[in-house]
Amino acid sequence: MKTLIVVSHPEINNSQTEEFLQQAAKPMEDVTWHHVESLEKIDVDAEHKLLKQADRIIFQFPLYWYSAPAGLKHWIDTVMGRNFVYGDEQYNLEDKEFGLVVTTGMPLKDFQVGGTEGMSLDQIMTPYRAFAKRAKMIIMPIFTVAQFWYQTEPQQMKLLIDYQRYINQKYPDSLNNRQDWFEHELTKFVSRLSDEDERNANLVLETFREQIEDLDQLNDTLKMIKKGEDDNLE
Amino acid sequence: MKTLIVVSHPEINNSQTEEFLQQAAKPMEDVTWHHVESLEKIDVDAEHKLLKQADRIIFQFPLYWYSAPAGLKHWIDTVMGRNFVYGDEQYNLEDKEFGLVVTTGMPLKDFQVGGTEGMSLDQIMTPYRAFAKRAKMIIMPIFTVAQFWYQTEPQQMKLLIDYQRYINQKYPDSLNNRQDWFEHELTKFVSRLSDEDERNANLVLETFREQIEDLDQLNDTLKMIKKGEDDNLE
Structure with a gap:
């Protein structure tokens, strides 16, 4: 896009x-x-x-x-x-x-x-x-x-x-489209670390996740993703 | 104003x-x-x-x-x-x-x-x-x-x-305010003709009136003024 x-x-x-x-x-x-x-x-x-x-x-x-x-x-x-x-x-x-x-x-x-x-x-x-x-x-x-x-x-x-x-992010701002966007961003993030060992990558990924889990709305979104729900948010 | x-x-x-x-x-x-x-x-x-x-x-x-x-x-x-x-x-x-x-x-x-x-x-x-x-x-x-x-x-x-x-014209666009506006404009128009004789003035005034009577909405307004109604149009 x-x-x-x-x-x-x-x-x-x-x-x-x-x-x-x-x-x-x-x-x-x-x-x-x-x-x-x-x-x-x-x-x-x-x-x-x-x-x-x-x-x-x-x-x-x-x-x-x-x-x-x-x-x-x-x-x-x-x-x-x-x-x-x-x-x-x-x-x-x-x-x-x-x-x-x-x-x-x-x-x-x-x-x-x-x-x-x-x-x-x-x-x-x-x-x-x-x-x-x-x-x-x-x-x-x-x-x-x-x-x-x-x-x-x-x-x-x-x-x-x-x-x-x-x-x-793909329009409209549905849960599926959010999930895809975050997956894509995380993948991109990990791919940039491909030269380093997996343990480091996972550590950074963990940090990334911790950061976004601080944020209420994203937290909710991630929880819903974990529950495997795929209804639209709006 | x-x-x-x-x-x-x-x-x-x-x-x-x-x-x-x-x-x-x-x-x-x-x-x-x-x-x-x-x-x-x-x-x-x-x-x-x-x-x-x-x-x-x-x-x-x-x-x-x-x-x-x-x-x-x-x-x-x-x-x-x-x-x-x-x-x-x-x-x-x-x-x-x-x-x-x-x-x-x-x-x-x-x-x-x-x-x-x-x-x-x-x-x-x-x-x-x-x-x-x-x-x-x-x-x-x-x-x-x-x-x-x-x-x-x-x-x-x-x-x-x-x-x-x-x-x-005075706000709002009520019938009274319209009437005042037209009266004022007609008076101004006649006063500009004060040097000439009354007959000429009346002739021109007649023409002015004929002109505005051609116009539907004004026509209606004038009729209502003649009837002495003073409700607001809106």
Whole structure:
């Protein structure tokens, strides 16, 4: 699976959150980190090529007045010509998966009826969903990073894994697909240790397992996997 | 009432719709037509001054991928600092009225469940409403101009009047407020003719009345006014 992460942040070098997410994405295969504000000039053909080769396209940005920074809109307005997206019955993005990674300094609980914002992020993100719908894309749930700097180290570790899963775990986020993703990651991890002896590998694997067992949700998931259940989680 | 129309359109000189709306706004008093893409540089202090003196602030733009063109977002991101909008318990836009004039090439019927777009303009405009809510502004209904170039001349005449009413008729759009608006406009019209004799004035007034009576909705409104009803229309 090839994933294109279209990142918009006008001051990306001052953003701890973006730095963290970029580090999380870096070791992953077939992932393109594409920061639009760093583009000197938008080459529409090159952008179309990038989009066409991707199986999953993610827009990632901090919430600036309830939508992406102007840089992403400029990129969208420039790159997403009508003819490219749906003109002449040509749907160049059809059946690609569409994700949104939204970072915000507000707590998530604000985004609900009765909360400070009074509406959900799902509602606020309607324009992007409308776009993806028009393009006949497959719409993934929003991935939210709220108040990153308040997160404890275990929370950040969980965030890292969840973000990596959002980038290339098979859609939808079912228990089976999670299990496959973890198996694949563990196998990759062990294969990198193939030169060393098995005992060392197992030790490291044990450490890896211990680490993720600290994290509640993953813990639950692993327990369910152990029990051999294969119902979807959602 | 002072109205600030913040217009965003990257190719405004090629837009018949914007030309039409600008002509409609031109003769009106206390209306500032503020085209953001024409600003060479955004002077934040000057923009704040403009915003502060306005009683009604309208964002006006064509729908580009379900939101304003990038130029408006750039203006918003630049001008709407947190401290200006809601920081330190200072709400500089509090109790000002907030309007949206949205022009689109799609027919209005597309914007509903079951329509081509599958969602309403109200839903799509959520980010702007969230902004206005955060700023403690009074949110007016959206004013939509759909498929301007398909409109007949009487439809365009009605659009012109409706747009002028949206710019400075007292909120909300009740029958009383409409009646006041029309009375004020007619009086202004007659006063401009004060040098000429009454007969001429009445002739022109008659013509004015005949023109607006062609328009169905206005016709209904006038009939209701004649009947002396004063229930709110909505």
